[in-house]
Amino acid sequence: MTSLFQSHSLRIFFFLFIFSQFIKAQDQASSKSSGLILTEEGLKKIKDNLGQVPLFDRSLQEIKDEVDIEINNGIEVPIPKDLAGGYTHERHKKNYSTAQKAGVLFNILGEEKYANYIKKMLLEYAAMYPKLPLHPEERSYARGKIFWQSLNDSNWLVSMSQAYSSIYNWISKEERATLENNLFKPFADFLSVESPQFFNRIHNHSTWGNAAVGMIGLVMNDEELVDLALYGLKEDNIDETARDNDGGLIKQKGQAAGFLANMEEAFSPSGYYTEGPYYQRYALYPFMLFAKALQNKKPELKIFEYKDGILVKSVYALINLTDADGEFFPLNDAQKGMSYFNNSVIMSVDAAYYYGEHNPMLLSIAKKQGEVTLDDAGLAVALGLKNKEEQEFLKESIILTDGSKGNKGGVAILHSKEDKSRYSLVMKYTSQGDSHGHYDKLSYSFYNDGEEVIQDYGFARFVNIEQKNGGGYLKENTSWAKQSIAHNTIIQNETSHFNGDFDTGTKFHSEKYFSDFSKPDVQIISAKENNAYPGTQMHRTMALINSDIFQKPVMIDIFRVTGAKENQYDLPFYYFGQIIETNFEYNSPEKLEKLGSKNGYQHLWKEAAGISSANNSKFTWSNNNKFYTLTNVTKEGDSLIMARLGASDPQFNLRRDPVYIWRKHKAKDAVFVSVLEPHGSYNPITELGNNSFSQIKEAKILIDNDEYTAVELIGFNKTKLLLVIANKNGEGRHSLRINNNEISWKGNYTIIEN
Template sequence: MALVLLVSAALPAGGAFAQAGAAQGPVQVQPGLAPVLVGGADLAAMRTDGARYPMFAAELKRVRKEVDAAMKAGIDVPVPKDPGGGRTHEQHKRNYMAIYGAGMLYRATGDQAYADYAKRLLLEYARLYPTLGLHPAAKNNAAGKLFWQSLNDAVWVVYSIQGYDAIRDTLSEADRKAIDDGVFRPMAKFIADDQPQVFDIIHNHATWACAAVGMTGYVLRDPVMVEKALKGTDRSGKVGFLKQIDQLFSPDGYYAEGPYYQRYALQPFVVFAHAIEENEPGRKIFQYRDGVLTKAVKAAVQLTYDGYFFPFNDALLEKSLKTDELYQSIAIAYGATRDPALLSIARWQDRTTLTPDGLAVARDLAAGREKPFPYASMLFRDGPDGDQGAIAVMRSGPGDDDEVVAVKNTAQGMGHGHYDKLNWILYDAGRPIVTDYGAARFLNIEAKDGGRYLKENETWAKQTVAHNTLVVNETSQFDGKVKVANTMAPRQIFFSAEGSAKISTAEMAGAWPGVTFRRSIVQVDAGKGPPLVLDLLKVKGDKPAQYDLPLHFAGHIIDAGFPLQQNLATRPVLGKDDGYQHLWVDATGTPDASNARLTWINGERFYTWRMLPPAGAQVIIAQSGANDPKFNLRREPVLIQRVKSPGETTFVGVLEPHGAYDPSAETTEGSTSRIEALRHERVEGADIVTIVLAGGRTITLAIADSAEAGLAHKAAVDGKAIAWKGHFARFDGKGGAQ
């Protein structure tokens, strides 16, 4: 994983976030040996009440099965050798899960065998760890000892310290000292003091590191260790856990690296916060920054479709809410808020945690206290102050198969960010339709570069042409330079989720020198079937340029409305760099306003992309996978509109879901578009787009340049005057504003 080092001098002071939690006095640690990461009374309730509640009983059975299998296999603590996916890597992962599970099983059942097993495993680590140097498969300055990168070492500690805390009071003084001094103290020193270049940054790697060191500090009763975790190695507060909360989340709970890494980073944030709450409730950590950590858990849920995270930035498509990070996060957030909507997510996950918070989830589900999670059309601002763009989410309804449009107008997202400002994706009928590639990576598959990010992640997945947004002169935004990209963000101009048309308008300046582009995405209820989606993208450049606008889609092409020149004998490659070297050209065509459409089928529904191509535009039908000798890339289709422009260009398109195909009944209906025409005109201070539907019905969308709410606008459409106030209005064929 890439590390982006953000030195403290470059960080905002965060004065707006200074609360009691940040200004708390000396760190307080609990005396004695009893567990401190969860309360003793709550632990006792797991043993007495857990079996009464089906979800907790199922989790107890699941963890017992896994740990019993590990115990039967015997103690295996190998000398580290392999990268991700290799035998030693996977065994150390299994071991930290076994330590954690055995500790929690001991507290949930009282069976001493589990405590003894965790002790034996940890004593083996106490013998091994002091002998280790840096991992032999390390490839960067963030090398681990147990694993190829220190991030995984921190994850090992976060899990293992919880298991150790659960059994520490059962150990002899000698065994406790051996584990304290042979495992956790030296690991905490390595993670913090020996790697400040990782620990003292604002990044998810540092979040895991701070959680590991801070939780270890509470368990070992070491206030200095806790203070380092909270405020950085120099304990100044310029970095550390509290500063990470300040800098990595927006006021809406959106995480800087995007939804996928929000999932990953949430676990150390909420697990460590829970430990802080148990040990120092006076910090009021779950109220810090207006409760941003529990907001972040709910935001993570909102940024999904059918439970799967929107795959923006470095994201794996397979990740959903059914992950250990979200089981933990939902349980802890429920424990902190008692929000009954979180119970419905736990029921969908069909899992909870072997913790007191997990018990509370199971108990309240059994009591019928859940409420539906309020999935909504909403704007998630980006940046610590919420002024670095946003993700706009537009939902046609609350159901799993309702249409969802997500528009990515966010900041870069550090080293895991992609060069895709003003990108958008679409889901419908339970499937991705307008797609984002996500990351080029096979996590923990050793044959694929040890499970690391592949080189194609840089050459394809991050490049602008791999996304549904503007490309200028076949070059990526910011010239593909993350340090430059981190200094600029889009401007979210307008968002509305009201009425029969939802809209997001944003603008990006500086992604290419002298180029500014503005994009409005509108989800339009057309009365029958799923909503239409209008895309209006306007470019202003200070010199002639070639503009490409890709649309990556999932499905099988059914029909093109315009003639195509197909490459049947040979398959040329579209370009040489910035992702273009990975695109095969299957066909090209030159449509006009009357025939510029492409229809494909996905599942049991048809989709037509209808365009108003700029004058002289060419359409390219291409597929990813060129120049890929190791078969690292998926083969996926893309339509690209290309125009050579003197500098100013407007792209207009409408995505229309329609019809139904039933392969069982062998029936097809509505396979052709119901849009008869698409028109666009520029009037003073506004753009007017008219969609003409079958039968002559029209939907006219008026989008003003200004977002000022009270500013009046007027225009003539088909000889009829229209007038509105503010940025946006919709008019039907009878001329009535909605």
């Protein structure tokens, strides 16, 4: 291992020495940048520091190795025919990625082989593009030419704009004319004036389109294209019934469009992106890149100050939307495992550091990422790390509001520590989330460090896996992943929130009732939803609490439902692991049946079911050698169902995840009180279990009415914890008699432990 490391280090040293000597002998004018992303001042500083900044040098070497391999393999520009994951799709993706990186290498190293590679590739595209029809695959609401959708065409142009800018002053005027007349200008027109249904929206698709057109406009000094990008198309004939592949409206009359409108409308003042963190990560790439280009070429716009510095704020929001491993919480449509190690977030962290206030906490994220962008921002981050300026990024409990004005609900992220572990509760009470939103008002997920304890499913899609619907969304995304039963929230009469109707869901959002993160041992959030079901109000209060009753922090969940008539209410808990014990009897059928026929229920196999006979129903499971117990304050006759995903799924598009469902029958009003309790561990080496039993002797609902809900937990150590919620008029003073004791407090809640 040591010899390999020394060999690698010597290779980097030799490489740095050779190109540093080479740069000194180069004609600097030959590699002059147009200043789209990498400025002249930044380029000079990079060259002055080559060989002296380890992280930057390593990032440069890795890209050089990658690009050199591609150059040796030769250029291929095939006629487009495939969906995502197919050969032509992936080849064109590799082309634009490599060309962008080759441009950076040409600017920094001055080696003309990189410029020649870009020029040759672009001329081949310029020869092909005028003859290209729309892509042969017809699945998209906005078909592309090089790719099956205009979104991917925009990805191509965003990268190729950077590649073109790097050789703009190196190629001849005649070559520029060929590229611009045959390729770049027609490409920009196709994405904008010829595709208004794609270009003129508030959506991550349009952000990519706006950035692509604006960036190539900046390179070509085409002010008309830049204005189109910034402000959108000036057109009035909008088809108000047009929808994208996910069912979202394309655009409504009078709705703003363009890059600035997307900055204004898609982000809340706290930096939360309404489509959720998975798409926030994706959209930040064009947001940040175009902003960097605008900062360099049009500094008078002060783009990084727009909407009170919203782009920099969005990076902090995105980092806060990650678990202990840096993976994003899968809110709305989202692929699990996506994290801040993605290139988009690496670029965004560097930019937020450079264009923000050089916050040393961002350096700690960059250090974990282990890579920087090869530009002004990346060098600044690498220098900060070289000088050991980083500080730990502290994730405190936080509310991220939703809506352009921060008035459409939000996401609460609560944290509690115990020893070296961090427990995180994510409660969602946002607006719909545009076409990528799910029907899951007041849902939650729970994490033990980076480990999911109570999970959100995410989306039903295999990105870039050609065999699975060409990498696109599967029909199960609509029939399962978006439905309310796929989430940890109340479902009424086996019908999803807003009846699963996008137009209805878009009109409403949940409202925060109160939150309090000021006490070290109590983190609490409370929110209400009054529109998911006509005539039904839902109010959920969730708290992370450290108490002497428990060895680890616990989550207390009080979910009140008030209905206009009798309903069936289901509350699912999507756990991972092996069932250890229940305190209720259940029957397992010899032949599995589906839990229902529609709204996602058709995808669940009913594996077992029991009826509660006690005031507390306990469900204990183990996952990754840790124990968890869910204690539900049940009533006699409540159903307790164990089910598993996978029914009505002949192509095996869904994971086989388990779920535990608490059902109340024929209830007009109901209150679901649960305690989620992490406890103990198992050592497979010594084969010994530790604290595998719940510490709760009993959980009680002492009071539940329109005014107050009081819950008492009693531990086996005889310690008692009382949590009282004022269900309305919470800001005032309260007095209540409980267990023959008069208690008084001010505010929305009180906790008493004795």
